[in-house]
Amino acid sequence: MTSARSIHVRGVVQGVGFRPFVFRLARERSLAGWVSNAEDGVRIHVEGAEEPLAAFLSDLTAQSPPAALILSLDVEPCQPAGLRDFTIRESRRNGRPSARISPDLPVCDECVGELFDPSDRRYLYPYINCANCGPRYSVIECLPYDRGNTTMRQWALDQFCAAQYNDPCDRRFHAQPVACPACGPRYEPAVEEIAGLLKAGAIVAIKGIGGYHLSCDARNAETVRALRKRKFRKEKPFAVMAANVAAARSIVELSSNAEMLLTSAARPIVLAPAIADLPEVAPANRELGVMLPYAPLHHLLFAAGAPLLLVMTSANRSSEPIAYQDEDARERLSGIADAFLVGQRPIARRVDDSLVRAGVFGPVILRRSRGYAPGAVATLPRDRPVLAVGADLKNAITLVVGGQAFVSQHIGDLDHYESLKSFRQTIADLAAMYDIDVKETLVAHDAHPQYASTAYALDLHGARRVAVQHHRAHIASVLAEREAWDTRVVGVSFDGTGYGDDGTIWGGEFFTGSMREGFERVLHLRPAMLPGGDAAARHPVQCAAGFLAQLSSLPDLTGPPFHFPARYRNGAQLVQKGLRTFQTTSVGRLFDAVAALVGFTRETTFEGQAAMWLEHIAQADASSGRYPFPIAGETLDFRPLLEAVVHDRQRGREPAAIARGFHRSVAAALCESASRLCEAHSIDTVALSGGVFQNELLLSDIKLLLPRVKIWTNAAVPPNDGGISLGQAAIACMNFLSQ
Ligand code: ZN
Ligand code: FE
Helix, strand or coil: CCEEEEEEEEEECCCCCHHHHHHHHHHHCCCEEEEEEECCEEEEEEEECHHHHHHHHHHHHHCCCCCCEEEEEEEEEECCCCCCCEEEECCCCCCCCCCCCCCCCCCCHHHHHHHCCCCCCCCCCCCCCCCCCCCCCCCECCCCCCHHHECCCCCCCCHHHHHHHHCCCCCCCCCCCCCCCCCCCCEECCHHHHHHHHHCCCCEEEECCCCEEEEEECCCHHHHHHHHHHHCCCCCCCEEEECCHHHHHCCECCCHHHHHHHHCCCCCEEEEEECCCCCCCCCCCCEEEEECCCCHHHHHHHHCCCCCEEEEEECCCCCCCCCCCHHHHHHHHCCCCCEEEEECCCCCCCCCCCEEEEECCEEEEEECCCCCCCCEEEECCCCCCEEECCCCCCECCEEEECCEEEECCCCECCCCHHHHHHHHHHHHHHHHHCCCCHHHCEEEEECCCCCHHHHHHHHCCCCEEEEECHHHHHHHHHHHHCCCCCCCEEEEEEEEEEECCCCCEEEEEEEEEECCCEEEEEEEECCEEEECHHHHHCCHHHHHHHHHCCCCCCCCCCCCCCCCCHHHHHHHHHHHHCCCEEEECCHHHHHHHHHHHHCCCCCCCCCCHHHHHHHHHHHCCCCCCCCCCCEECCEECCHHHHHHHHHHHHCCCCHHHHHHHHHHHHHHHHHHHHHHHHHHHCCCEEEEECHHHHCHHHHHHHHHHCCCCEEECCCCCCCCHHHHHHHHHHHHHHHCCCC
C-alpha cells in the first residue's frame, strides 16, 4: 500500500546540504519522490510504504545537517504519483525570494579530518569545505546562491571537484565554494613559514573569512605591546584565538554555557573570566575574549607550530573598519604587519568576528556579525518590506521581507567614511538579494536629526518614513525578539546617548506600555548639564563637572584624593555660564562621572572604557554597602548618591568598595522604580535594553533584587545600538499594521 506526503520545510535550509540530506534519507528507505528548493524554503514530495515514510519524517528533523535550522515543517497527505525513484529537482524561481541566506559556517569535523589526512586530495588545503561547512554570506555576491554568483566564480571546477559537486550522494553536492589544490585558490606564502614567524614574535596580517586579522603570539608581551603601538590601539582588549578548548581553558574560566557558545556554529569571540595573565592583551579587564579556529587556515597554522594562543584582532588602524580587500589591506597595514598571509579568494563583504557572553540572563550578543548575519531574528506582523537603518554608532541594519526580520552584520560607526560606504553597500546588497526596491519599503530611522543614517533615510525620495525615538527602539528590540506585541511592560533603557522627544540627550528612561499601544516615558534620571557635548563622552571628568554642578557644596576636586585635571575646571565653568552645555538624562554618563570620582580621570581611548573600568574594579570588592539614590517625583535624583561618593572618597574608602556600592545603588534604584511602576500599572514584566546593560555586575545585582518579576533582556541582537534597527523595524510595523 503506497501513501504519499507533501512536505514544506521553512528555515535555514538552503546552502547547508539539506537537499542531499533529504535525498539520502529517502534512498536509504527506498522511498520515491523529489526534493526542491523554493523561494520560501524546501519542498518535498515523498511516497512509499507507511512504515519507512514515518521513519523518514522523524529522521528529517532528528538528523538534519548541523548548519540547518528548521523553523517549521508542514506535512500533508497527498496522492501518490507512482514515481520510481527519488530525485533532486532543479529549483525554479517565480516569486520574491524569502529563503534565508546562510551565515558563514566553521569548517566541519569531517573536513578537518580530510585536511590532515595525507592520502586526501585536499590534504593541507586551506580552502577545503563541503555542503555542511564553509563560507556563505562572505562569498555571496548575489542570489541565487550558485557558484557563478560567488567570489569562487573565477576558479573552474576540475573533474574531481565537479564529480563531487554533481553527485547527490556526495558531501560536496552543490557545495558552491568547493575547490581542491589542483583547481582552486591558494594562500601565499607557505603556512609553515608564517607559523615560524608568529613563534618568533612577528606580527602577521592574515586574510580570513570576513576580513583580515592582525595576529601575534598572545603570550609575548613585547610583541603585543608593539602591535598596540603600531595599530594606535592603546588599551582596548584584543581577542585571542585558542588552538582548541583545552588551550582556551588555560586562560579563561569556561562555564558550560560559555563553552557551548565557544563551540557553536557561529564560532564567536566569547568573553569569559580571565584566569591567566596575558599582559597587554586585555589591560584592566576581568574578562578575556576567546575564540576557536573556524577557517581551515587557522587549523593549519596551529598544526604548523604557531603558538597555541594567538592574538586575532581586526586588521585596521584604531577604530577604522576591518580591512577585507587585498590592496587596501596592503596599504593600510604596511606599517603594522611584519608579514602577510594572503589567500586568493576575494571576500565579498566585510564580516567581523562576533562577540558574545554567557550572561546572567542567558547568552548576550555584544557584536552580531560573522556566523549570525544575515540571519533572521524574528517574525514581524507585516508582509510588505521594511528597512530600518539603525543608529550611527555600532550600526547594523534590518530588512524585513515577508515578515522575516533579517539583521545585517555589524557595520560600525558611521562617522568613518569607510563604514558609511559599507552601510550603503549592505543596504543595497540585502535589498538586491531579496529583490526589493528600497524606495518602496517603509523606512524606519532614528529620531536624531543629525545622524548620517537619518540623512540616508531622508534622501530616499518616494519611501515612506517613520522616525523612531532611540530608547523606545531599544525596548522594542527586546519585545520584537520575543514577538511580544501585546505584553505590557515596564521598559528600562539605560544607555549612553540617544536623541529624546524634547531634543535633549536621553539615556536613563523608564517607559510603560506595549508594542501595540506605544511607550510612554514615565520616569527618568534627573537631568544634568553636560559641558562640551560629544567630548564629554571621552572625558569622564568633564561628565563629572556636569553632574557635580548640582551639588550644594564640593571639595576642591583638583587636589587629593581626586586629582582632577584642568579640563574639569573648564567644564565646570561652561556649566556655570551655560555655555556649550547640553541637558542629559544619560545613565551612561553618570557611570563616567562616578568613574572619574573613583579615579579614572584621564581621557578614554575607546567607547565605554570608563564604565568598563568601574565594573572591573567593583568586581574585586565583596562589601555590601549602597548609596541613597531616591525617586523624586518623575526623576531619579543622583545628588545624594554623588554626595555620598565624594564623601566616601574623601574619608579614604577603597575605590573598589565605592564602585561596588555604586553598582548596587543603580540596581536598587532601577528595581525600586520598576517595582513601583509594575504595581501602579498592573504589569509583571520588565524589559531592559541599552548600552549600560552590557554591564554583567549590574545585571547580576538586578537579578538578585527583582526575583518576582519577569525580566526580559536581549538575546538575538545586542543591547547596545547594534540592536536598534530591529526595534525600529518592529515599531514601524506596529505603526502601519493595517497598511
Ligand atoms: Zn565540511
Ligand atoms: Fe543606545
